[in-house]
Amino acid sequence: MNFHLRLWRQKSADTPGRFEGIEATNITPDCSFLEMLDIVNNRLITDGKEPIAFESDCREGICGTCSLVINGVPQGPGRGAACQVYMRKFKDGETIFVEPFRAGSFPILKDLVVNRSAYERIMRAGGFISEHTGGAPDASAILIPKPVADKAMDAAACIGCGACAAACPNSSAMLFVGAKVTHLNLLPQGQPEAKKRARAMVRAMDEEGFGNCSNYYACEAVCPASVSASVIAKLNRDYIKGEVSEAVGAID
Ligand code: SF4
Numbered sequence: 160m161n162f163h164l165r166l167w168r169q170k171s172a173d174t175p176g177r178f179e180g181i182e183a184t185n186i187t188p189d190c191s192f193l194e195m196l197d198i199v200n201n202r203l204i205t206d207g208k209e210p211i212a213f214e215s216d217c218r219e220g221i222c223g224t225c226s227l228v229i230n231g232v233p234q235g236p237g238r239g240a241a242c243q244v245y246m247r248k249f250k251d252g253e254t255i256f257v258e259p260f261r262a263g264s265f266p267i268l269k270d271l272v273v274n275r276s277a278y279e280r281i282m283r284a285g286g287f288i289s290e291h292t293g294g295a296p297d298a299s300a301i302l303i304p305k306p307v308a309d310k311a312m313d314a315a316a317c318i319g320c321g322a323c324a325a326a327c328p329n330s331s332a333m334l335f336v337g338a339k340v341t342h343l344n345l346l347p348q349g350q351p352e353a354k355k356r357a358r359a360m361v362r363a364m365d366e367e368g369f370g371n372c373s374n375y376y377a378c379e380a381v382c383p384a385s386v387s388a389s390v391i392a393k394l395n396r397d398y399i400k401g402e403v404s405e406a407v408g409a410i411d
């Protein structure tokens with residue numbers, strides 16, 4: 160298969176970027192999108208040209224590193240991360256646009272690489288429990304109803320990729336923050352800090368410059384972990400409880 164790539168090239172955060180046309184030729188249909196970029200890069204290096212900068216780690220939809228916008232869609236066609244997109248999804252001879260995530264709080268570092276450390280800073284504000292874990296407790300020592308465990312695990316599937324903010328017209332990170340708050344606040348171990356966590360993570364999200372949710376559902380549509388937008392409702396409820404608790408002096 161052959162493809163006409165229109166790739167975003169940008170030398171650094173401070174220089175303007177532009178689309179560059181690059182041909183990807185003799186690509187097998189079972190090649191992954193990132194493998195196709197590897198092949199293109201090997202050819203660019205052989206020709207003495209600058210390879211395309213892009214990020215990857217696990218290449219199996221786990222780490223959330225491969226932050227690409229393919230034909231205008233964060234994470235590309237289908238459900239899953241960009242590393243799980245295969246070239247058979249495209250037509251032979253197709254023109255494919257490849258860009259980095261577009262969100263003010265994810266500044267472009269080079270070509271297709273963005274700085275997503277804003278999400279790490281939001282996690283540091285409350286995405287943890289302060290309990291000393293000690294040794295592994297007996298599995299039945301803390302009983303959790305199955306529907307609650309299921310909801311917590313569905314939210315825990317978030318891989319922190321940033322596609323939700325990149326897809327949202329408001330650059331809202333509320334699907335990500337809602338996933339973390341829902342995961343931790345539903346479980347008994349996370350409940351002592353539930354209100355403080357929601358309040359601290361929302362404040363950190365605002366400080367990073369992410370917008371608010373106005374119910375476009377674009378985040379849910381592109382999320383590779385199929386996180387439901389219902390986590391945003393849980394986030395809003397826990398955030399309001401945190402604000403009220405702080406106002407009446409019930410928490411610091
Ligand atoms: S909620 Fe989905 S889209 Fe957002 S960071 Fe988590 S996995 Fe990525």
Ligand code: FES
Nearest residue numbers: 216218222223242
């Ligand atoms: S490289 Fe890890 S999710 Fe894509």
